[in-house]
Amino acid sequence: MATMHDVARLARVSVSTVSYVLTGARPISQATRDKVLAAMATLDYQPNAMARGLASRRSRIVGLLMPMDERGLGATETAFVTGAAAAASAAGYHLILSPVGDLDDLRRLASQRMLDGAVLMEVQVEDERVGALQEAGVPLVLIGRTGDTTGLSYVDIDFDQTVREAVAHLVDLGHRRIVYVNHSAAAITAGYGPAVRTRDAFVAAMSGHGLEPVMIPAEDSAAGGRAALTAALAQAPDLTAVLVMNENAIFGILGGLTDRGLAVPRDVSVVSMVTSTQVAELATPALTAMTSPGSALGRIAVEALLRHVTGTGDDNHQQLLPCALEVRGSTGPAARMVAVSAGDRDDPTGSGPPGS
Amino acid sequence: MATMHDVARLARVSVSTVSYVLTGARPISQATRDKVLAAMATLDYQPNAMARGLASRRSRIVGLLMPMDERGLGATETAFVTGAAAAASAAGYHLILSPVGDLDDLRRLASQRMLDGAVLMEVQVEDERVGALQEAGVPLVLIGRTGDTTGLSYVDIDFDQTVREAVAHLVDLGHRRIVYVNHSAAAITAGYGPAVRTRDAFVAAMSGHGLEPVMIPAEDSAAGGRAALTAALAQAPDLTAVLVMNENAIFGILGGLTDRGLAVPRDVSVVSMVTSTQVAELATPALTAMTSPGSALGRIAVEALLRHVTGTGDDNHQQLLPCALEVRGSTGPAARMVAVSAGDRDDPTGSGPPGS
DNA sequence: ACGGTTAGTCGAAACGCTTCGACAACCGCG
DNA sequence: CGCGGTTGTCGAAGCGTTTCGACTAACCGT
Numbered sequence: 001m002a003t004m005h006d007v008a009r010l011a012r013v014s015v016s017t018v019s020y021v022l023t024g025a026r027p028i029s030q031a032t033r034d035k036v037l038a039a040m041a042t043l044d045y046q047p048n049a050m051a052r053g054l055a056s057r058r059s060r061i062v063g064l065l066m067p068m069d070e071r072g073l074g075a076t077e078t079a080f081v082t083g084a085a086a087a088a089s090a091a092g093y094h095l096i097l098s099p100v101g102d103l104d105d106l107r108r109l110a111s112q113r114m115l116d117g118a119v120l121m122e123v124q125v126e127d128e129r130v131g132a133l134q135e136a137g138v139p140l141v142l143i144g145r146t147g148d149t150t151g152l153s154y155v156d157i158d159f160d161q162t163v164r165e166a167v168a169h170l171v172d173l174g175h176r177r178i179v180y181v182n183h184s185a186a187a188i189t190a191g192y193g194p195a196v197r198t199r200d201a202f203v204a205a206m207s208g209h210g211l212e213p214v215m216i217p218a219e220d221s222a223a224g225g226r227a228a229l230t231a232a233l234a235q236a237p238d239l240t241a242v243l244v245m246n247e248n249a250i251f252g253i254l255g256g257l258t259d260r261g262l263a264v265p266r267d268v269s270v271v272s273m274v275t276s277t278q279v280a281e282l283a284t285p286a287l288t289a290m291t292s293p294g295s296a297l298g299r300i301a302v303e304a305l306l307r308h309v310t311g312t313g314d315d316n317h318q319q320l321l322p323c324a325l326e327v328r329g330s331t332g333p334a335a336r337m338v339a340v341s342a343g344d345r346d347d348p349t350g351s352g353p354p355g356s
Numbered sequence: 357m358a359t360m361h362d363v364a365r366l367a368r369v370s371v372s373t374v375s376y377v378l379t380g381a382r383p384i385s386q387a388t389r390d391k392v393l394a395a396m397a398t399l400d401y402q403p404n405a406m407a408r409g410l411a412s413r414r415s416r417i418v419g420l421l422m423p424m425d426e427r428g429l430g431a432t433e434t435a436f437v438t439g440a441a442a443a444a445s446a447a448g449y450h451l452i453l454s455p456v457g458d459l460d461d462l463r464r465l466a467s468q469r470m471l472d473g474a475v476l477m478e479v480q481v482e483d484e485r486v487g488a489l490q491e492a493g494v495p496l497v498l499i500g501r502t503g504d505t506t507g508l509s510y511v512d513i514d515f516d517q518t519v520r521e522a523v524a525h526l527v528d529l530g531h532r533r534i535v536y537v538n539h540s541a542a543a544i545t546a547g548y549g550p551a552v553r554t555r556d557a558f559v560a561a562m563s564g565h566g567l568e569p570v571m572i573p574a575e576d577s578a579a580g581g582r583a584a585l586t587a588a589l590a591q592a593p594d595l596t597a598v599l600v601m602n603e604n605a606i607f608g609i610l611g612g613l614t615d616r617g618l619a620v621p622r623d624v625s626v627v628s629m630v631t632s633t634q635v636a637e638l639a640t641p642a643l644t645a646m647t648s649p650g651s652a653l654g655r656i657a658v659e660a661l662l663r664h665v666t667g668t669g670d671d672n673h674q675q676l677l678p679c680a681l682e683v684r685g686s687t688g689p690a691a692r693m694v695a696v697s698a699g700d701r702d703d704p705t706g707s708g709p710p711g712s
Numbered sequence: 713a714c715g716g717t718t719a720g721t722c723g724a725a726a727c728g729c730t731t732c733g734a735c736a737a738c739c740g741c742g
Numbered sequence: 743c744g745c746g747g748t749t750g751t752c753g754a755a756g757c758g759t760t761t762c763g764a765c766t767a768a769c770c771g772t
Contacts (some may be wrong), residue, residue: 001469003758012724019760025721026761049468053406054727061452067702077508081678082424085455094465096417098451099441110451112358126767222638232707248638258614282578282604284611359728370752375730378732383749407728412756717770726761732754739748 004045011039022047028035061094062239063118064254064298065129076122076247078293080143080184084119086295086301095302100261102150105133110136111250117309119143119301125152129291139308141301141317145193146252149318157274158320159194161354162290163201165207166243166271166327174334175241175269178211179232181253182245198245198273202353214239218249227250233260240334241269246280254283265332272330274323285329293321358399366394378403386403417450419465419474419588420654421485424455432603433477435650436499440475442651443658451658461490466492470660475499475657479510481547485688495664497657497673501549505674509664511632511657514676515550518646519557520564521681522599522627525644527565530626530690531597534562534570535588537609538601540580541573567705570595574605578706581608589616595689597625603635610639620689630679641685650676 008015017087020026021036028036039045053059064084066077081097088095091348093116098109108131109115118133123144128148130152138139170178174340180202182188183195199215214236218228228249244250250272254264262268264285272280275289306316360638364371376382377392382390388410395401409415420440422433437453444451454465465471466489474489479500486508489496495501498510526534536558538544539551555571560567563652570592584605600606606628610620618643628636630646646667660673 015759016723017721017762018719024720026589029720031718046467047465048410048720048758049470050406050409051727052568052760053408054729054757055759057762059406068434068441078424081455085424086679087758089461092454094470095455096450097455098439099451099453105445108402111402114450197762222640222642236434248634249639258640282577282607284614286578304447306744359727371729372731372753375749375750379730382751385750388750404728407757408730410759411728411730413730429755714772715770717768719768720766722763722765724762724764727759728757730755730757732756733746733752734754735750736751737751738748741745742743 002045003046003048005238006043007036007039007045010043011035039116042105044288048291049101056308058111059114059116060092060308061096061115062088063115064095064097064121065106065118066097066304067098074141075232075293076274076292078297079276079292080121080301083295083300084296084302085298086297088306091302091306093302098222098272102129107132107136110236117141119305124194125193125196130149130171139305139356140264141308143301144298145250147191148248151316153304153317155304155317155319156295157195157292157297158322159196161322162244162273164205165322166273166290167202167205167209169325169331170243170269171211173178173241176334177236177239178220178241178243179224179227179236179239180204180213180215181218181232181244181249182215182243183217184219188217192265194245194274205274218246218252220246220248222248222252222255225249225254226256227252229253229256239268241271241331243273245273247272247275250275251283251288263328266335269331269334279324280326280328283330284337288331289326290323292323293324298320298322358401359531360401360403362399363392363395363401363455366399369393372592413469414665415472416448417452417471418444418658418665419471420451420477421456421462421474422453423478424645432630432635432648435632435648436477436654436657439651439654439656440658441445441654443655444662447658449658449661449662457637459484463488463492466494473497473661475654475661479549481549481552495651495661497661497664499653499657504548504671507672509660509673511653511660511673511675511677512621513648514678515551515553516557516560517676517678518576518629519599521678522629522646523558523561523565525681525683525687526597526599526625526627527567529597529625530686532567532690533592533593533595534567534597534599535595536569536571536599536601537581537584537588537605539573540575544573545566550630552603558599574608575604576602576604576609578604578608581605581610582612585607585609585612595624597627597687598629599629601629603628603631606631606643607639620686622691623689625690630686633682636682636684637687644684644687645682646679647682 004018005016007020013036018036020028020032069125081260085095106129115138117139120129120142123146125147127146130146142152145154182199183192187196202215203213216228216232218224242253244253257264257268264270272287272289274292277291280287280289308315360371360374364374369392374392377386377389387424388605441451462485471494473495476485476498480501481503486502488550501510501512501544538546538555539571544551559569572584572588598609600609613624614622620626629645630648633647636643636645664671
């Protein structure tokens with residue numbers, strides 16, 4: 001546990017000089033710098049994070065605030081985390097993942113000056129955490145968006161573009177009767193961003209193709225997926241494709257299809273939205289999916305945050321990233337419908353290649 | 357940003373008195389305490405974590421070191437985390453989840469005195485992180501076990517007990533030909549604890565019932581599961597039950613069974629080991645599973661760690677927790693075999709209730 | 713040769729807390 | 743009544759950095 005003092009003595013310079021070598025806050029001659037670095041090396045010196053934090057009023061810690069419910073982190077969320085961690089580490093910052101459920105806990109973290117800034121995951125449309133942190137004067141970047149984003153920095157998935165691509169993929173395959181299985185009705189009325197935005201995007205995309213948009217909400221569980229499938233078949237018996245925005249429900253949907261003797265993708269094509277490769281390949285057949293740019297999202301969020309913190313650059317970073325279409329085994333040409341609406345392949349457009 | 361000084365002045369006491377009120381390190385009269393608390397309240401005082409850490413040489417931060425691979429955190433691992441976070445928060449500590457992949461990064465965290473202690477997840481049999489942290493003098497508790505656990509504190513799943521219960525459940529249902537699908541061969545030869553321990557436990561449990569243990573390794577993917585099923589059927593065509601220790605492979609196995617026209621649980625029963633409720637219910641039918649005591653594991657680990665850190669109590673906490681059997685739809689009486697070995701139900705024992 | 717920069721270094725004062733030694737006031741006990 | 747022992751409080755000395763002002767020595771253009 002060598003201190004700066006020890007280094008200074010060994011290098012025969014003053015403590016402040018050692019500090020300047022470390023921080024680069026003032027110019028230091030090459031000769032001195034070398035002496036100091038050598039001393040550090042021989043003493044195996046590591047700066048004390050607490051002392052540094054106290055003196056500089058900067059903890060060099062940024063928090064990634066994730067509500068951890070019992071459901072666990074999907075591979076998607078994990079990708080946020082790894083991306084964020086890599087970006088922080090590269091900048092010499094520590095990333096602490098705080099599973100704050102408790103708002104007070106969060107407030108404590110913030111006002112104890114332990115966090116230089118924070119990235120918020122799973123942002124709700126009305127998110128009290130945003131206010132709490134702003135009040136505490138903690139720089140903030142969101143992954144996701146609140147309802148009113150004025151003055152806020154965020155990175156989010158470009159749901160509009162993503163849904164458009166997914167629909168285009170199905171339409172290209174000849175599907176006309178496409179059902180969208182969303183999150184729960186409760187989530188939608190609560191204004192949960194991804195649910196609302198994809199709904200709107202779906203309606204827009206389908207309308208753009210001259211098709212009728214059918215949306216079914218589903219609870220986040222296999223059972224919810226089964227129920228949704230039943231509802232979907234009731235509402236659109238002639239459906240040939242399902243677009244699913246619900247990683248849990250999708251397994252129920254697949255199970256339900258099998259039970260009904262409907263094969264994927266022969267009878268029904270399935271596309272999963274905002275899904276990780278890992279999950280997509282769990283299913284049989286592997287799911288055609290829109291893969292979320294998870295780690296990029298995390299990285300970009302932290303980079304933007306650090307720019308806030310250090311005062312470098314824009315205080316207002318707002319960016320959307322699309323998911324990439326990855327075609328696997330769960331989508332194929334529309335078949336069931338051929339008998340019903342043979343010869344109506346009249347829309348060969350709309351299959352723009354994935355942006356980036 | 358009121359400081360202790362401000363509080364002291366407002367309460368007309370000395371700074372040290374305020375500190376004692378906060379830490380309880382020395383007795384303070386009720387009258388004084390009240391004055392101080394009142395002052396804190398009116399000033400909305402929050403102690404500065406850095407200053408406190410510097411002066412006391414204790415950061416009040418413990419790390420939960422989790423290797424975050426691209427696979428993401430299962431619900432099981434997430435339960436560790438939430439359990440640990442709750443325990444830490446209850447003790448007034450912060451839990452920082454560090455996705456350290458990098459050993460150097462870990463070493464840095466440790467020697468910068470930023471961590472009072474650490475809980476290691478996903479411990480390998482030979483885990484260099486253990487040595488690195490011990491060297492840095494950071495108190496340590498493992499979730500999982502290294503090969504040599506002398507002098508180490510750990511909490512782990514009681515694989516022996518868990519496998520015994522799972523096997524007993526199947527045997528009770530009349531199954532005689534049970535195949536165990538483990539992690540990959542590579543994981544086993546690498547000595548990955550859960551893989552090795554469950555293998556041994558399985559052999560012991562089957563032998564105890566006078567049955568032949570058949571084990572098949574499987575890659576951690578749906579495809580790996582399919583391959584394993586093929587191998588299993590080749591090696592034991594008359595199998596009536598599969599015990600699976602591989603959350604990813606199990607979906608492949610289920611798919612493979614369906615493809616072969618084998619129904620679960622009519623033809624083949626399936627038990628998933630060390631699985632979370634969430635995942636178990638994703639499958640159709642929902643999986644009978646040994647549910648891991650995830651959040652308890654996390655909680656106990658942190659509690660033990662904090663005892664190390666504060667010097668209270670045993671420096672050497674070693675504890676095993678069993679998984680609980682949760683019967684769902686994927687297991688049923690042995691049927692296929694009835695024709696082959698009718699009337700050999702000779703072992704009605706071994707179905708002890710979960711030890712909890 | 714001269715004031716004015718600038719590069720390089722130092723000493724000392726923070727930063728906001730904990731903790732130690734000291735001390736006064738009070739306790740019960742012989 | 744005097745004694746050791748608590749109890750409650752205070753002041754001051756750190757904890758290991760950063761950062762500011764000051765100082766020296768070289769360097770600039772003139």
